[in-house]
Amino acid sequence: xxxxxxxxxxxxxxxxxxxxxxxxxxxxxxxxxxxxxxxxxxxxxxxxxxxxxxxxxxxxxxxxxxxxxxxxxxxxxxxxxxxxxxxxxxxxxxxxxxxxxxxxxxxxxxxxxxxxxxxxxxxxxxxxxxxxxxxxxxxxxxxxxxxxxxxxxxxxxxxxxxxxxxxxxxxxxxxxxxxxxxxxxxxxxxxxxxxxxxxxxxxxxxxxxxxxxxxxxxxxxxxxxxxxxxxxxxxxxxxxxxxxxxxxxxxxxxxxxxxxxxxxxxxxxxxxxxxxxxxxxxxxxxxxxxxxxxxxxxxxxxxxxxxxxxxxxxxxxxxxxxxxxxxxxxxxxxxxxxxxxxxx
Amino acid sequence: xxxxxxxxxxxxxxxxxxxxxxxxxxxxxxxxxxxxxxxxxxxxxxxxxxxxxxxxxxxxxxxxxxxxxxxxxxxxxxxxxxxxxxxxxxxxxxxxxxxxxxxxxxxxxxxxxxxxxxxxxxxxxxxxxxxxxxxxxxxxxxxxxxxxxxxxxxxxxxxxxxx
Numbered sequence: 001x002x003x004x005x006x007x008x009x010x011x012x013x014x015x016x017x018x019x020x021x022x023x024x025x026x027x028x029x030x031x032x033x034x035x036x037x038x039x040x041x042x043x044x045x046x047x048x049x050x051x052x053x054x055x056x057x058x059x060x061x062x063x064x065x066x067x068x069x070x071x072x073x074x075x076x077x078x079x080x081x082x083x084x085x086x087x088x089x090x091x092x093x094x095x096x097x098x099x100x101x102x103x104x105x106x107x108x109x110x111x112x113x114x115x116x117x118x119x120x121x122x123x124x125x126x127x128x129x130x131x132x133x134x135x136x137x138x139x140x141x142x143x144x145x146x147x148x149x150x151x152x153x154x155x156x157x158x159x160x161x162x163x164x165x166x167x168x169x170x171x172x173x174x175x176x177x178x179x180x181x182x183x184x185x186x187x188x189x190x191x192x193x194x195x196x197x198x199x200x201x202x203x204x205x206x207x208x209x210x211x212x213x214x215x216x217x218x219x220x221x222x223x224x225x226x227x228x229x230x231x232x233x234x235x236x237x238x239x240x241x242x243x244x245x246x247x248x249x250x251x252x253x254x255x256x257x258x259x260x261x262x263x264x265x266x267x268x269x270x271x272x273x274x275x276x277x278x279x280x281x282x283x284x285x286x287x288x289x290x291x292x293x294x295x296x297x298x299x300x301x302x303x304x305x306x307x308x309x310x311x312x313x314x315x316x317x318x319x320x321x322x323x324x325x326x327x328x329x330x331x332x333x334x335x336x337x338x339x340x341x342x343x344x
Numbered sequence: 345x346x347x348x349x350x351x352x353x354x355x356x357x358x359x360x361x362x363x364x365x366x367x368x369x370x371x372x373x374x375x376x377x378x379x380x381x382x383x384x385x386x387x388x389x390x391x392x393x394x395x396x397x398x399x400x401x402x403x404x405x406x407x408x409x410x411x412x413x414x415x416x417x418x419x420x421x422x423x424x425x426x427x428x429x430x431x432x433x434x435x436x437x438x439x440x441x442x443x444x445x446x447x448x449x450x451x452x453x454x455x456x457x458x459x460x461x462x463x464x465x466x467x468x469x470x471x472x473x474x475x476x477x478x479x480x481x482x483x484x485x486x487x488x489x490x491x492x493x494x495x496x497x498x499x500x501x502x503x504x505x506x507x
Contacts, residue, residue, distance in 0.1 A: 050395030067386075077396075078392040
Protein backbone atom coordinates (compact mmCIF):
# COMPACT_ATOMS: atom_id res chain seq x y z
CA UNK A 1 0.00 0.00 0.00
CA UNK A 2 3.03 2.19 -0.72
CA UNK A 3 1.28 4.96 -2.57
CA UNK A 4 -0.84 6.11 0.35
CA UNK A 5 1.19 4.95 3.34
CA UNK A 6 3.51 7.93 3.17
CA UNK A 7 0.67 10.46 3.15
CA UNK A 8 -0.21 12.27 6.35
CA UNK A 9 -3.66 11.53 7.75
CA UNK A 10 -4.93 14.90 6.53
CA UNK A 11 -3.82 14.15 2.96
CA UNK A 12 -5.11 10.60 2.79
CA UNK A 13 -8.22 10.34 0.66
CA UNK A 14 -11.35 9.51 2.64
CA UNK A 15 -12.67 6.27 1.21
CA UNK A 16 -15.88 4.35 1.80
CA UNK A 17 -15.81 0.77 0.56
CA UNK A 18 -19.09 -1.12 0.21
CA UNK A 19 -18.35 -4.82 -0.24
CA UNK A 20 -16.01 -7.57 0.88
CA UNK A 21 -12.46 -6.14 0.81
CA UNK A 22 -10.75 -9.53 0.80
CA UNK A 23 -12.68 -10.74 -2.23
CA UNK A 24 -12.36 -7.47 -4.14
CA UNK A 25 -8.68 -6.72 -3.64
CA UNK A 26 -5.65 -8.96 -3.88
CA UNK A 27 -4.17 -6.88 -1.04
CA UNK A 28 -7.53 -6.62 0.76
CA UNK A 29 -6.21 -7.81 4.11
CA UNK A 30 -3.82 -4.81 4.25
CA UNK A 31 -6.56 -2.20 4.09
CA UNK A 32 -7.14 -2.17 7.85
CA UNK A 33 -5.38 0.78 9.40
CA UNK A 34 -5.63 2.99 6.33
CA UNK A 35 -8.73 4.74 7.61
CA UNK A 36 -11.00 3.19 5.02
CA UNK A 37 -14.60 2.76 6.13
CA UNK A 38 -15.86 -0.66 5.08
CA UNK A 39 -19.53 -1.67 4.98
CA UNK A 40 -20.73 -5.02 3.72
CA UNK A 41 -24.34 -4.00 3.07
CA UNK A 42 -25.32 -1.33 0.56
CA UNK A 43 -27.91 0.17 2.94
CA UNK A 44 -25.28 0.54 5.66
CA UNK A 45 -23.06 2.11 3.00
CA UNK A 46 -25.71 4.70 2.15
CA UNK A 47 -26.16 5.42 5.84
CA UNK A 48 -22.40 5.91 6.29
CA UNK A 49 -22.17 8.07 3.16
CA UNK A 50 -24.79 10.33 4.69
CA UNK A 51 -22.66 10.89 7.77
CA UNK A 52 -19.27 11.48 6.14
CA UNK A 53 -17.53 13.65 3.60
CA UNK A 54 -15.85 11.11 1.33
CA UNK A 55 -13.47 11.55 -1.60
CA UNK A 56 -14.22 8.14 -3.00
CA UNK A 57 -17.04 5.64 -2.61
CA UNK A 58 -16.25 2.21 -4.05
CA UNK A 59 -19.25 -0.08 -4.47
CA UNK A 60 -19.06 -3.81 -5.22
CA UNK A 61 -21.64 -4.59 -7.87
CA UNK A 62 -24.43 -6.97 -6.93
CA UNK A 63 -28.04 -7.31 -7.99
CA UNK A 64 -29.78 -5.81 -10.98
CA UNK A 65 -28.78 -2.65 -12.82
CA UNK A 66 -32.00 -1.00 -11.70
CA UNK A 67 -31.17 -1.66 -8.05
CA UNK A 68 -27.63 -0.44 -8.53
CA UNK A 69 -28.59 2.76 -10.26
CA UNK A 70 -31.07 3.53 -7.48
CA UNK A 71 -28.43 2.74 -4.84
CA UNK A 72 -25.87 4.98 -6.58
CA UNK A 73 -28.36 7.79 -6.79
CA UNK A 74 -29.06 7.34 -3.07
CA UNK A 75 -25.31 7.41 -2.32
CA UNK A 76 -24.98 10.67 -4.27
CA UNK A 77 -27.89 12.27 -2.44
CA UNK A 78 -26.71 11.05 0.95
CA UNK A 79 -23.12 12.20 0.39
CA UNK A 80 -23.86 15.73 -0.73
CA UNK A 81 -21.20 17.25 1.50
CA UNK A 82 -18.63 19.87 0.59
CA UNK A 83 -16.67 17.37 -1.54
CA UNK A 84 -18.41 15.51 -4.32
CA UNK A 85 -17.32 11.92 -3.82
CA UNK A 86 -16.22 9.95 -6.86
CA UNK A 87 -18.19 6.74 -7.15
CA UNK A 88 -16.35 3.74 -8.56
CA UNK A 89 -18.07 0.43 -9.23
CA UNK A 90 -16.13 -2.72 -8.45
CA UNK A 91 -17.23 -5.27 -11.02
CA UNK A 92 -16.48 -8.89 -11.70
CA UNK A 93 -15.47 -9.46 -15.32
CA UNK A 94 -18.88 -10.78 -16.31
CA UNK A 95 -20.47 -7.63 -14.87
CA UNK A 96 -18.42 -5.35 -17.11
CA UNK A 97 -21.23 -4.64 -19.64
CA UNK A 98 -23.57 -3.57 -16.84
CA UNK A 99 -20.81 -1.49 -15.22
CA UNK A 100 -20.05 0.21 -18.52
CA UNK A 101 -23.72 1.06 -18.92
CA UNK A 102 -23.94 2.60 -15.44
CA UNK A 103 -20.81 4.66 -15.99
CA UNK A 104 -21.83 5.53 -19.52
CA UNK A 105 -24.89 7.32 -18.29
CA UNK A 106 -22.85 9.58 -15.99
CA UNK A 107 -23.38 12.49 -18.35
CA UNK A 108 -27.08 12.23 -17.64
CA UNK A 109 -26.33 12.78 -13.96
CA UNK A 110 -26.47 10.59 -10.92
CA UNK A 111 -24.58 7.49 -12.05
CA UNK A 112 -21.08 6.17 -11.29
CA UNK A 113 -17.87 7.93 -12.32
CA UNK A 114 -15.89 4.83 -13.24
CA UNK A 115 -15.55 1.09 -12.76
CA UNK A 116 -12.73 -1.32 -12.02
CA UNK A 117 -12.55 -5.01 -12.73
CA UNK A 118 -11.85 -7.09 -9.63
CA UNK A 119 -9.84 -8.51 -8.07
CA UNK A 120 -7.53 -5.53 -8.28
CA UNK A 121 -5.07 -3.78 -5.99
CA UNK A 122 -6.38 -1.37 -3.42
CA UNK A 123 -3.57 1.03 -4.28
CA UNK A 124 -4.81 1.01 -7.87
CA UNK A 125 -8.25 2.02 -6.64
CA UNK A 126 -6.67 4.94 -4.79
CA UNK A 127 -4.75 5.97 -7.90
CA UNK A 128 -8.05 6.14 -9.79
CA UNK A 129 -8.92 9.29 -7.84
CA UNK A 130 -6.20 11.24 -9.63
CA UNK A 131 -7.20 9.63 -12.94
CA UNK A 132 -10.78 10.80 -12.45
CA UNK A 133 -9.54 14.24 -11.54
CA UNK A 134 -7.41 14.38 -14.69
CA UNK A 135 -10.49 13.39 -16.67
CA UNK A 136 -12.55 16.05 -14.93
CA UNK A 137 -9.90 18.66 -15.76
CA UNK A 138 -9.84 17.49 -19.40
CA UNK A 139 -6.28 16.12 -19.22
CA UNK A 140 -7.01 14.05 -22.30
CA UNK A 141 -3.46 12.85 -22.89
CA UNK A 142 -3.18 11.28 -19.45
CA UNK A 143 -6.69 9.80 -19.67
CA UNK A 144 -5.91 8.20 -23.02
CA UNK A 145 -2.59 6.82 -21.75
CA UNK A 146 -4.28 5.12 -18.83
CA UNK A 147 -7.03 3.71 -21.05
CA UNK A 148 -4.42 2.36 -23.49
CA UNK A 149 -2.47 0.68 -20.69
CA UNK A 150 -5.63 -0.97 -19.38
CA UNK A 151 -6.48 -2.25 -22.84
CA UNK A 152 -2.98 -3.65 -23.34
CA UNK A 153 -3.21 -5.58 -20.09
CA UNK A 154 -6.19 -7.62 -21.25
CA UNK A 155 -5.93 -7.73 -25.05
CA UNK A 156 -3.98 -9.86 -27.50
CA UNK A 157 -2.09 -7.39 -29.66
CA UNK A 158 -2.16 -9.39 -32.90
CA UNK A 159 -5.84 -10.32 -33.04
CA UNK A 160 -7.49 -7.78 -30.77
CA UNK A 161 -9.15 -10.63 -28.88
CA UNK A 162 -8.85 -11.08 -25.12
CA UNK A 163 -5.51 -12.45 -23.94
CA UNK A 164 -4.79 -15.62 -21.97
CA UNK A 165 -4.68 -13.83 -18.63
CA UNK A 166 -8.10 -12.31 -19.19
CA UNK A 167 -9.61 -15.60 -20.38
CA UNK A 168 -8.27 -17.44 -17.35
CA UNK A 169 -9.49 -14.89 -14.81
CA UNK A 170 -12.85 -14.48 -16.53
CA UNK A 171 -13.33 -18.27 -16.48
CA UNK A 172 -12.55 -18.36 -12.78
CA UNK A 173 -15.03 -15.59 -11.98
CA UNK A 174 -17.82 -16.84 -14.20
CA UNK A 175 -17.50 -20.37 -12.80
CA UNK A 176 -17.80 -18.96 -9.27
CA UNK A 177 -20.86 -16.99 -10.35
CA UNK A 178 -22.40 -19.99 -12.13
CA UNK A 179 -21.84 -22.13 -9.03
CA UNK A 180 -23.93 -19.72 -6.94
CA UNK A 181 -26.62 -19.17 -9.57
CA UNK A 182 -26.73 -22.79 -10.78
CA UNK A 183 -25.76 -21.46 -14.18
CA UNK A 184 -23.67 -23.05 -16.88
CA UNK A 185 -20.40 -22.25 -18.55
CA UNK A 186 -18.98 -24.02 -21.58
CA UNK A 187 -15.40 -23.69 -22.71
CA UNK A 188 -14.31 -24.27 -26.28
CA UNK A 189 -10.60 -24.61 -27.00
CA UNK A 190 -9.50 -25.01 -30.59
CA UNK A 191 -6.54 -24.51 -32.84
CA UNK A 192 -5.99 -24.20 -36.56
CA UNK A 193 -5.09 -27.52 -38.17
CA UNK A 194 -1.55 -27.61 -39.60
CA UNK A 195 -0.93 -23.96 -38.78
CA UNK A 196 2.82 -24.60 -38.69
CA UNK A 197 2.65 -25.72 -42.30
CA UNK A 198 1.05 -22.42 -43.42
CA UNK A 199 3.61 -20.48 -41.41
CA UNK A 200 6.52 -22.39 -42.94
CA UNK A 201 5.26 -22.39 -46.53
CA UNK A 202 3.65 -18.94 -46.83
CA UNK A 203 5.66 -17.04 -44.25
CA UNK A 204 4.87 -15.54 -40.85
CA UNK A 205 2.93 -12.59 -42.23
CA UNK A 206 0.52 -15.05 -43.88
CA UNK A 207 0.32 -16.91 -40.56
CA UNK A 208 -0.49 -13.66 -38.74
CA UNK A 209 -3.08 -12.83 -41.34
CA UNK A 210 -4.75 -16.20 -40.83
CA UNK A 211 -4.90 -15.59 -37.10
CA UNK A 212 -6.34 -12.10 -37.56
CA UNK A 213 -9.00 -13.23 -40.03
CA UNK A 214 -9.88 -16.23 -37.92
CA UNK A 215 -10.33 -13.88 -34.95
CA UNK A 216 -12.73 -11.63 -36.89
CA UNK A 217 -14.72 -14.63 -38.03
CA UNK A 218 -14.89 -16.03 -34.51
CA UNK A 219 -16.08 -12.77 -33.06
CA UNK A 220 -18.70 -12.64 -35.79
CA UNK A 221 -19.96 -16.19 -35.08
CA UNK A 222 -20.32 -15.80 -31.30
CA UNK A 223 -22.98 -14.01 -29.27
CA UNK A 224 -21.95 -10.56 -28.09
CA UNK A 225 -21.65 -11.60 -24.42
CA UNK A 226 -19.47 -14.67 -25.14
CA UNK A 227 -15.77 -14.12 -24.48
CA UNK A 228 -13.36 -14.93 -27.28
CA UNK A 229 -9.62 -14.99 -26.70
CA UNK A 230 -6.28 -16.16 -28.03
CA UNK A 231 -4.58 -18.32 -25.45
CA UNK A 232 -1.49 -19.49 -27.34
CA UNK A 233 0.21 -19.37 -30.77
CA UNK A 234 -2.69 -20.62 -32.85
CA UNK A 235 -4.83 -21.71 -29.93
CA UNK A 236 -8.07 -19.91 -29.17
CA UNK A 237 -10.69 -20.16 -26.43
CA UNK A 238 -14.33 -19.17 -26.31
CA UNK A 239 -16.27 -18.98 -23.07
CA UNK A 240 -19.98 -19.51 -23.57
CA UNK A 241 -22.04 -18.47 -20.59
CA UNK A 242 -25.65 -17.78 -19.71
CA UNK A 243 -27.19 -14.61 -20.99
CA UNK A 244 -26.68 -12.11 -18.14
CA UNK A 245 -30.32 -11.03 -18.47
CA UNK A 246 -31.62 -14.54 -18.05
CA UNK A 247 -32.92 -15.33 -14.57
CA UNK A 248 -31.27 -18.10 -12.51
CA UNK A 249 -32.58 -21.66 -12.72
CA UNK A 250 -35.65 -22.09 -10.51
CA UNK A 251 -36.69 -25.65 -11.06
CA UNK A 252 -34.96 -29.00 -10.70
CA UNK A 253 -35.47 -29.62 -14.43
CA UNK A 254 -33.69 -26.35 -15.27
CA UNK A 255 -30.84 -27.22 -12.93
CA UNK A 256 -30.51 -30.66 -14.52
CA UNK A 257 -30.41 -29.17 -17.99
CA UNK A 258 -27.79 -26.69 -16.79
CA UNK A 259 -25.55 -29.64 -16.04
CA UNK A 260 -25.60 -30.72 -19.68
CA UNK A 261 -23.74 -29.13 -22.56
CA UNK A 262 -25.66 -26.07 -23.68
CA UNK A 263 -27.09 -26.47 -27.14
CA UNK A 264 -26.21 -22.87 -28.04
CA UNK A 265 -22.50 -23.56 -27.52
CA UNK A 266 -22.61 -26.62 -29.78
CA UNK A 267 -24.52 -24.69 -32.41
CA UNK A 268 -22.09 -21.77 -32.35
CA UNK A 269 -19.00 -24.01 -32.35
CA UNK A 270 -20.32 -25.85 -35.40
CA UNK A 271 -21.10 -22.59 -37.16
CA UNK A 272 -17.59 -21.37 -36.45
CA UNK A 273 -16.04 -24.52 -37.92
CA UNK A 274 -18.19 -24.28 -41.07
CA UNK A 275 -17.60 -20.55 -41.59
CA UNK A 276 -13.87 -20.94 -41.16
CA UNK A 277 -13.69 -23.76 -43.67
CA UNK A 278 -15.50 -21.57 -46.26
CA UNK A 279 -13.47 -18.40 -45.67
CA UNK A 280 -11.06 -16.93 -48.20
CA UNK A 281 -7.48 -16.27 -47.09
CA UNK A 282 -5.84 -14.13 -49.85
CA UNK A 283 -2.27 -14.62 -48.64
CA UNK A 284 -2.62 -18.36 -49.22
CA UNK A 285 -3.01 -17.73 -52.94
CA UNK A 286 -5.75 -18.89 -55.34
CA UNK A 287 -6.16 -22.13 -53.37
CA UNK A 288 -6.78 -20.13 -50.23
CA UNK A 289 -10.52 -20.78 -50.03
CA UNK A 290 -11.82 -23.67 -48.01
CA UNK A 291 -8.46 -25.00 -46.93
CA UNK A 292 -8.45 -23.89 -43.36
CA UNK A 293 -9.89 -26.26 -40.74
CA UNK A 294 -9.95 -26.30 -36.98
CA UNK A 295 -10.03 -28.96 -34.28
CA UNK A 296 -11.46 -28.27 -30.87
CA UNK A 297 -12.71 -29.58 -27.57
CA UNK A 298 -15.76 -28.48 -25.60
CA UNK A 299 -16.04 -28.89 -21.83
CA UNK A 300 -18.87 -27.68 -19.67
CA UNK A 301 -19.30 -26.61 -16.06
CA UNK A 302 -20.47 -28.31 -13.89
CA UNK A 303 -20.59 -31.51 -15.95
CA UNK A 304 -16.95 -31.90 -16.89
CA UNK A 305 -15.16 -29.95 -14.21
CA UNK A 306 -15.76 -27.67 -11.27
CA UNK A 307 -12.68 -25.45 -11.54
CA UNK A 308 -10.94 -23.53 -14.31
CA UNK A 309 -8.02 -25.99 -14.33
CA UNK A 310 -10.32 -28.99 -14.64
CA UNK A 311 -12.34 -27.39 -17.41
CA UNK A 312 -9.26 -26.40 -19.43
CA UNK A 313 -7.75 -29.88 -18.90
CA UNK A 314 -10.91 -31.59 -20.09
CA UNK A 315 -11.33 -29.33 -23.12
CA UNK A 316 -7.66 -29.89 -24.00
CA UNK A 317 -8.12 -33.68 -23.82
CA UNK A 318 -11.16 -33.45 -26.11
CA UNK A 319 -9.11 -31.31 -28.52
CA UNK A 320 -6.34 -33.93 -28.58
CA UNK A 321 -8.93 -36.65 -29.24
CA UNK A 322 -10.26 -34.59 -32.14
CA UNK A 323 -6.75 -34.23 -33.58
CA UNK A 324 -6.04 -37.94 -33.23
CA UNK A 325 -9.31 -38.79 -34.97
CA UNK A 326 -8.30 -36.96 -38.14
CA UNK A 327 -8.72 -33.22 -37.39
CA UNK A 328 -11.41 -30.83 -38.70
CA UNK A 329 -13.81 -31.68 -35.89
CA UNK A 330 -14.86 -30.48 -32.44
CA UNK A 331 -15.34 -33.04 -29.70
CA UNK A 332 -17.34 -32.93 -26.52
CA UNK A 333 -15.86 -34.34 -23.36
CA UNK A 334 -16.99 -37.78 -22.36
CA UNK A 335 -19.64 -38.50 -24.99
CA UNK A 336 -19.51 -41.87 -26.75
CA UNK A 337 -20.44 -40.24 -30.05
CA UNK A 338 -18.80 -36.97 -29.32
CA UNK A 339 -18.33 -35.16 -32.63
CA UNK A 340 -20.61 -32.15 -32.29
CA UNK A 341 -21.20 -32.07 -36.06
CA UNK A 342 -23.74 -34.86 -35.45
CA UNK A 343 -25.50 -33.16 -32.56
CA UNK A 344 -27.44 -30.15 -33.83
CA UNK B 345 -60.67 14.36 10.64
CA UNK B 346 -58.53 15.11 13.67
CA UNK B 347 -55.25 16.87 13.06
CA UNK B 348 -52.02 15.15 13.97
CA UNK B 349 -50.42 17.40 16.47
CA UNK B 350 -47.13 16.30 17.92
CA UNK B 351 -45.07 18.84 19.76
CA UNK B 352 -42.31 18.19 17.33
CA UNK B 353 -43.30 18.14 13.67
CA UNK B 354 -43.27 14.63 12.35
CA UNK B 355 -42.25 13.62 8.85
CA UNK B 356 -43.24 10.53 6.95
CA UNK B 357 -41.39 8.61 4.26
CA UNK B 358 -43.55 6.40 2.09
CA UNK B 359 -41.50 3.68 0.41
CA UNK B 360 -42.80 2.34 -2.89
CA UNK B 361 -44.02 3.31 -6.27
CA UNK B 362 -46.94 5.68 -6.76
CA UNK B 363 -48.52 3.08 -9.02
CA UNK B 364 -49.02 0.96 -5.89
CA UNK B 365 -52.51 1.35 -4.41
CA UNK B 366 -51.12 1.15 -0.86
CA UNK B 367 -48.64 3.96 -1.52
CA UNK B 368 -51.38 6.15 -2.97
CA UNK B 369 -53.70 5.41 -0.04
CA UNK B 370 -50.92 6.15 2.48
CA UNK B 371 -50.09 9.49 0.89
CA UNK B 372 -53.78 10.42 0.93
CA UNK B 373 -54.11 9.57 4.61
CA UNK B 374 -50.89 11.36 5.54
CA UNK B 375 -52.09 14.37 3.55
CA UNK B 376 -55.38 14.35 5.46
CA UNK B 377 -53.42 14.42 8.70
CA UNK B 378 -51.41 17.34 7.29
CA UNK B 379 -48.18 15.48 7.81
CA UNK B 380 -45.14 16.38 5.77
CA UNK B 381 -44.21 13.36 3.69
CA UNK B 382 -42.01 12.26 0.81
CA UNK B 383 -42.25 9.22 -1.44
CA UNK B 384 -39.13 7.15 -2.11
CA UNK B 385 -39.24 4.42 -4.76
CA UNK B 386 -37.17 1.97 -2.73
CA UNK B 387 -35.23 1.42 0.49
CA UNK B 388 -32.00 2.83 -0.96
CA UNK B 389 -33.55 6.22 -1.56
CA UNK B 390 -35.42 5.90 1.74
CA UNK B 391 -32.17 5.48 3.73
CA UNK B 392 -30.71 8.48 1.93
CA UNK B 393 -33.83 10.50 2.78
CA UNK B 394 -33.82 9.24 6.35
CA UNK B 395 -30.25 10.43 6.82
CA UNK B 396 -31.39 13.99 6.03
CA UNK B 397 -34.00 14.00 8.80
CA UNK B 398 -33.58 14.81 12.47
CA UNK B 399 -35.61 11.93 13.86
CA UNK B 400 -39.35 11.87 14.50
CA UNK B 401 -39.98 10.04 11.27
CA UNK B 402 -42.65 7.53 10.34
CA UNK B 403 -41.77 5.16 7.49
CA UNK B 404 -44.58 3.46 5.64
CA UNK B 405 -44.16 0.61 3.20
CA UNK B 406 -44.82 -2.96 2.25
CA UNK B 407 -42.82 -5.60 4.08
CA UNK B 408 -41.47 -6.96 0.78
CA UNK B 409 -39.97 -3.56 0.06
CA UNK B 410 -38.77 -2.64 3.56
CA UNK B 411 -37.20 -6.03 4.24
CA UNK B 412 -34.89 -5.96 1.20
CA UNK B 413 -31.15 -6.35 1.81
CA UNK B 414 -31.82 -8.87 4.61
CA UNK B 415 -33.99 -6.54 6.65
CA UNK B 416 -31.10 -4.13 7.15
CA UNK B 417 -33.44 -1.16 6.68
CA UNK B 418 -35.16 -1.88 10.02
CA UNK B 419 -31.81 -1.80 11.78
CA UNK B 420 -30.94 1.59 10.27
CA UNK B 421 -34.37 3.10 10.90
CA UNK B 422 -34.15 1.77 14.48
CA UNK B 423 -30.86 3.61 15.00
CA UNK B 424 -32.52 6.82 13.79
CA UNK B 425 -35.40 6.09 16.20
CA UNK B 426 -37.81 6.18 13.30
CA UNK B 427 -41.01 4.15 13.38
CA UNK B 428 -41.98 1.81 10.64
CA UNK B 429 -45.49 0.99 9.55
CA UNK B 430 -45.30 -2.24 7.55
CA UNK B 431 -48.02 -3.74 5.46
CA UNK B 432 -47.92 -7.55 5.42
CA UNK B 433 -50.62 -9.06 3.28
CA UNK B 434 -49.45 -12.65 3.41
CA UNK B 435 -51.86 -15.46 4.30
CA UNK B 436 -49.02 -17.77 5.20
CA UNK B 437 -48.46 -17.98 8.97
CA UNK B 438 -44.85 -18.96 8.42
CA UNK B 439 -44.15 -15.98 6.20
CA UNK B 440 -46.01 -13.74 8.62
CA UNK B 441 -43.85 -14.87 11.53
CA UNK B 442 -40.75 -14.43 9.44
CA UNK B 443 -41.82 -10.87 8.71
CA UNK B 444 -42.47 -10.15 12.37
CA UNK B 445 -39.10 -11.46 13.48
CA UNK B 446 -37.37 -9.34 10.84
CA UNK B 447 -39.18 -6.12 11.65
CA UNK B 448 -37.90 -5.97 15.23
CA UNK B 449 -38.78 -2.95 17.34
CA UNK B 450 -40.15 0.51 16.54
CA UNK B 451 -42.73 -0.92 14.22
CA UNK B 452 -46.41 -1.23 13.60
CA UNK B 453 -47.56 -4.17 11.55
CA UNK B 454 -50.72 -3.77 9.49
CA UNK B 455 -52.51 -6.32 7.36
CA UNK B 456 -54.73 -3.97 5.46
CA UNK B 457 -53.91 -0.59 4.00
CA UNK B 458 -56.90 0.93 5.85
CA UNK B 459 -55.15 0.19 9.15
CA UNK B 460 -52.62 2.95 8.56
CA UNK B 461 -55.25 5.27 10.01
CA UNK B 462 -55.25 3.17 13.18
CA UNK B 463 -51.51 3.68 13.46
CA UNK B 464 -51.81 7.44 13.11
CA UNK B 465 -54.82 7.56 15.43
CA UNK B 466 -52.94 5.58 18.03
CA UNK B 467 -49.95 7.90 17.85
CA UNK B 468 -52.28 10.87 18.02
CA UNK B 469 -54.26 9.48 20.92
CA UNK B 470 -51.31 8.70 23.14
CA UNK B 471 -49.12 11.55 21.92
CA UNK B 472 -46.43 9.27 23.13
CA UNK B 473 -43.79 8.91 20.50
CA UNK B 474 -42.24 5.97 22.29
CA UNK B 475 -45.42 3.94 22.06
CA UNK B 476 -43.92 1.33 19.82
CA UNK B 477 -40.28 1.78 20.62
CA UNK B 478 -40.69 1.13 24.32
CA UNK B 479 -42.30 -2.23 23.73
CA UNK B 480 -39.21 -3.81 22.26
CA UNK B 481 -41.32 -5.72 19.74
CA UNK B 482 -43.53 -4.85 16.77
CA UNK B 483 -47.10 -3.82 17.44
CA UNK B 484 -49.55 -5.85 15.39
CA UNK B 485 -52.44 -3.59 14.35
CA UNK B 486 -54.59 -6.24 12.67
CA UNK B 487 -58.18 -5.53 13.66
CA UNK B 488 -59.08 -9.21 13.68
CA UNK B 489 -56.11 -10.71 15.41
CA UNK B 490 -54.71 -7.98 17.61
CA UNK B 491 -52.21 -9.79 19.80
CA UNK B 492 -51.47 -9.43 23.46
CA UNK B 493 -47.86 -9.07 24.56
CA UNK B 494 -47.79 -12.69 25.76
CA UNK B 495 -49.18 -13.91 22.46
CA UNK B 496 -46.65 -11.89 20.57
CA UNK B 497 -43.80 -13.25 22.72
CA UNK B 498 -44.97 -16.78 22.05
CA UNK B 499 -45.28 -16.12 18.33
CA UNK B 500 -41.82 -14.70 18.15
CA UNK B 501 -40.46 -17.66 20.07
CA UNK B 502 -39.60 -16.02 23.41
CA UNK B 503 -39.07 -18.94 25.76
CA UNK B 504 -40.43 -17.54 29.02
CA UNK B 505 -44.01 -17.32 27.82
CA UNK B 506 -46.24 -19.82 26.16
CA UNK B 507 -49.25 -19.07 24.02
